[in-house]
Amino acid sequence: MNASSFGNLQIKxxxxxxxxxxVPLGTVSVFAIRTANEVIASIMQNQLENVADEKQxxxxxxxxERRADVQVLAGSPTVRxxxxxxxxxxxxxxxxxxxxxxxxxxxxxxxxxxxxxRPPLDAEKAYRRAEREESLASGVPAMSRIELAADGRESVxxxxxxxxxxxxxxxxxxxxxxxxxxxxxRVLRVRLGATGxxxxxxxxxxxxAHKSPERILRESIAESGSFANLADGSRKGGxxxxxxxxxxxxxxxxxxxTDWFLVVEQDRDEAFATAHxxxxxxxxxxALTVVVAIALSALLAWYVASPIRKLSEAARILSxxxxxxxxxxxxxxxxxxxxxxxxxxxxMADQLKDRQSLLETRVGWTVAELEKTDAKLRGxxxxxxxxxxxxxxxxxxxxxxxxxxxxxxxxxxxxQSIQEDVAISCETSEDHQVAMRQIARIERTINHFLDxxxxxxxxxxxxxxxxxxxxxxxxxxxxxxxxxxxxxxDVAAELPRFRGDGRQLAEGILNLLVNALxxxxxxxxxxxxxxxxxxxxxxxxxxxxxxxxxxxxPGIDEKDLDRLFEPFFTTKAAGSGLGLTILKGTIExxxxxxxxxxxxxAGTRFSICLPVIPAEEDADGKNPDSRQR
Numbered sequence: 001m002n003a004s005s006f007g008n009l010q011i012k013x014x015x016x017x018x019x020x021x022x023v024p025l026g027t028v029s030v031f032a033i034r035t036a037n038e039v040i041a042s043i044m045q046n047q048l049e050n051v052a053d054e055k056q057x058x059x060x061x062x063x064x065e066r067r068a069d070v071q072v073l074a075g076s077p078t079v080r081x082x083x084x085x086x087x088x089x090x091x092x093x094x095x096x097x098x099x100x101x102x103x104x105x106x107x108x109x110x111x112x113x114x115x116x117x118r119p120p121l122d123a124e125k126a127y128r129r130a131e132r133e134e135s136l137a138s139g140v141p142a143m144s145r146i147e148l149a150a151d152g153r154e155s156v157x158x159x160x161x162x163x164x165x166x167x168x169x170x171x172x173x174x175x176x177x178x179x180x181x182x183x184x185x186r187v188l189r190v191r192l193g194a195t196g197x198x199x200x201x202x203x204x205x206x207x208x209a210h211k212s213p214e215r216i217l218r219e220s221i222a223e224s225g226s227f228a229n230l231a232d233g234s235r236k237g238g239x240x241x242x243x244x245x246x247x248x249x250x251x252x253x254x255x256x257x258t259d260w261f262l263v264v265e266q267d268r269d270e271a272f273a274t275a276h277x278x279x280x281x282x283x284x285x286x287a288l289t290v291v292v293a294i295a296l297s298a299l300l301a302w303y304v305a306s307p308i309r310k311l312s313e314a315a316r317i318l319s320x321x322x323x324x325x326x327x328x329x330x331x332x333x334x335x336x337x338x339x340x341x342x343x344x345x346x347x348m349a350d351q352l353k354d355r356q357s358l359l360e361t362r363v364g365w366t367v368a369e370l371e372k373t374d375a376k377l378r379g380x381x382x383x384x385x386x387x388x389x390x391x392x393x394x395x396x397x398x399x400x401x402x403x404x405x406x407x408x409x410x411x412x413x414x415x416q417s418i419q420e421d422v423a424i425s426c427e428t429s430e431d432h433q434v435a436m437r438q439i440a441r442i443e444r445t446i447n448h449f450l451d452x453x454x455x456x457x458x459x460x461x462x463x464x465x466x467x468x469x470x471x472x473x474x475x476x477x478x479x480x481x482x483x484x485x486x487x488x489x490d491v492a493a494e495l496p497r498f499r500g501d502g503r504q505l506a507e508g509i510l511n512l513l514v515n516a517l518x519x520x521x522x523x524x525x526x527x528x529x530x531x532x533x534x535x536x537x538x539x540x541x542x543x544x545x546x547x548x549x550x551x552x553x554p555g556i557d558e559k560d561l562d563r564l565f566e567p568f569f570t571t572k573a574a575g576s577g578l579g580l581t582i583l584k585g586t587i588e589x590x591x592x593x594x595x596x597x598x599x600x601x602a603g604t605r606f607s608i609c610l611p612v613i614p615a616e617e618d619a620d621g622k623n624p625d626s627r628q629r
Contacts, residue, residue: 040271040275048250051251052264058187066159073091074173103176143158154181154216184211203259205222225240251263466530495530508582508587511580512583526551529546545609547610548605556604566581591610591611592610
């Protein structure tokens with residue numbers, strides 16, 4: 001074959017290849033561009049629908065939270081007392097802390113003003129409308145229509161609810177004025193490019209909340225495609241013209257319990273910017289493909305077939321898992337596309353081999369993790385069953401204690417009346433005193449039962465640990481002196497301010513000290529230390545007050561440590577087994593932890609960590625305790 005013949009054949013093959021490749025390519029490109037536009041439009045519309053659903057849910061939840069806030073405030077003792085000197089700082093603090101409420105108005109049952117956090121200018125009309133729309137006696141917050149504020153820069157609405165005293169009599173009403181600006185900032189803010197926006201309108205299309213304040217309650221979308229999309233509930237997707245005369249994609253949702261509609265929109269040009277970029281890139285790819293096709297068409301017939309067969313055979317061998325054999329005949333010395341393809345195939349085979357090994361390793365890890373998870377699940381189920389048994393035990397203890405207390409009280413009164421009304425001998429008097437002591441002991445045991453069955457919530461007050469520890473030591477010091485036990489007390493001078501239930505904590509610490517004395521009948525050393533510290537690992541991080549109670553007794557048997565805090569477990573012949581259980585419940589209700597460290601023959605140490613809680617702000621402006629607000 002001479003050069004002329006080869007040239008003519010190359011031209012023919014080139015033209016045939018170009019026709020066979022470019023026609024399908026052009027068809028596919030047009031279809032791809034059209035499909036891309038449809039897909040992007042669908043994606044953008046779905047995104048807008050999802051954003052609309054999300055904002056609808058958030059807004060309805062936000063409104064429900066505001067209604068709940070107003071009901072909680074109206075039911076608080078500070079507001080129910082209708083004392084402006086108490087209500088003013090409380091409501092002002094709520095207004096400042098939440099950043100949602102623009103104004104609070106408190107009125108008595110006659111409608112007379114008790115307290116107003118702002119001058120009565122911008123929300124008086126909204127407050128009266130809220131009162132008319134729903135009876136305040138129902139206890140359900142009445143919501144007003146959205147009105148334009150006096151400054152004209154925002155719109156507001158109000159929630160009004162009746163205030164009732166302990167006898168369920170109407171004492172007055174509380175109105176909270178809320179700015180829609182907080183709705184825009186907290187709920188309706190969206191991230192949809194530079195042109196995406198979310199706003200509120202009423203059923204007539206009038207703007208209720210918008211990023212442009214000059215439109216609020218002054219302009220309407222009634223003449224635009226936005227309103228048509230809003231009014232036609234069956235309409236889905238599509239491009240329409242909004243209130244600015246700009247083509248947009250949008251979605252809308254009604255807000256439950258109001259006549260509001262939430263609208264989410266984005267300009268069409270920005271939404272389809274990706275599609276335009278894709279269309280341009282497709283045409284660039286088509287042009288490059290034509291150039292490459294012309295260059296490769298003459299060599300395709302004899303330059304490609306042989307390496308492709310080798311690659312096909314290598315792929316078949318590779319599918320059987322013989323990685324090394326599949327790479328024997330591949331040509332990797334060529335520097336063209338075939339060489340690159342062979343190199344890529346070799347690289348792919350190496351990666352498949354590595355991934356198969358990694359997969360086998362991960363399968364082993366997964367099995368181990370499943371076994372670990374199964375063990376944790378079994379532990380959780382056992383803990384749940386144990387909690388259920390303890391709850392049933394508590395109910396049983398409460399019932400038994402109640403059934404015993406009534407006849408025991410009668411018996412106690414009977415013995416007291418015998419002592420007062422009948423002259424008895426000295427021997428009988430001693431027996432009488434023994435009986436009375438045993439009754440007192442039974443009463444203490446019953447009280448332990450009741451404390452275990454019906455634990456009381458702590459009454460939080462500022463605590464002075466130096467005074468609390470000294471009060472507890474006064475109780476046990478006579479017994480300690482009798483047993484020749486040395487008491488060491490170490491209370492740090494500077495302790496963080498702490499709020500807790502002094503009675504419950506004192507009873508718990510006293511129980512620890514009594515247990516320590518029981519462990520040292522022949523004398524020893526009892527230590528109690530109070531100092532600042534940090535919460536232990538595994539608990540909520542932060543500062544704490546640490547209380548350590550140590551003794552030099554024989555220690556606790558290792559087999560008893562796991563059951564130490566279980567109800568009714570005791571190693572003492574006269575113990576009820578509830579002291580440490582009640583102590584642990586008290587510490588947990590204070591969000592603290594308790595740990596025990598023991599060494600046979602060297603004594604035992606109980607460590608209590610109580611998290612420091614910021615104290616509530618008093619009249620002098622100290623830091624508030626958020627738990628009591």
